[in-house]
Amino acid sequence: QQQVKQSPQSLIVQKGGISIINCAYENTAFDYFPWYQQFPGKGPALLIAIRPDVSEKKEGRFTISFNKSAKQFSLHIMDSQPGDSATYFCAASRYGGTSYGKLTFGQGTILTVHP
C-alpha cells in the first residue's frame, strides 16, 4: 500500500529530446506527488510537485502529468540538456494526518543526456 513504483531504471536521451519517467502508486490516501533531482553526492532537490486536483502542471521545461483514476503520474523533461543528467525520484505523501511530510520514494531513474 505504501509503494511507489518508478520506471525506467535508466534512460538515455539525446540533447534536445524528451525524457519521460513514470510512476505508479497504490495508496489512494496520497495527495502530494513531488519529483526530485539528485546529483551524485548531493541531497535531492525539488523539481516540481502536483496535487491530485489537477491533471497537469508545467514549470519551464518540466511537466507533471497526473492520472488519478490510474494512480499514475509522470515527469516530462522537454528539450533535455546534458546538465539534466542526474537521478530522478518520484515520491508521494499525505499532506495531512499523522503521516504528514513522510515521503515514499520511487526507485529512481538515472537519466543520461548525450550532447
Next chain:
Amino acid sequence: GAVVSQHPSWVICKSGTSVKIECRSLDFQATTMFWYRQFPKQSLMLMATSNEGSKATYEQGVEKDKFLINHASLTLSTLTVTSAHPEDSSFYICSANMVSEAFFGQGTRLTVV
C-alpha cells in the same frame, strides 16, 4: 527556497565508535525532521521521524538503539550512529518541511572502516 544544512558532509570512523550527524534548518523552524538512508544507486529509505521535544518515531526494521535521534530545538536534529560497523556505511540524508515542501540537506557520507 529554505535551507537545510547537514554536517559533516563526509566522515570516516573506526568500527565500534559512534558518529553524530547534525541537521539544521537555517532559515525556518521545523518541529519535524526526517532521516533517510541511501545505499549506492538505490532510493532513499525513511529511517525515522524526528519530533522536537519528544521521542523519534522509527520505521519498521530500524534499530532505535543503534540510530539515536535527538531533536533538541526547532532548528536542530541529530542522528548518532552508535557502535558503528562497516554495514552502517551509507549516505544519510535529513529533510525538513516548510508548509508542504520538503527541503533536504546535502547528505553525509559515512564510511566505517
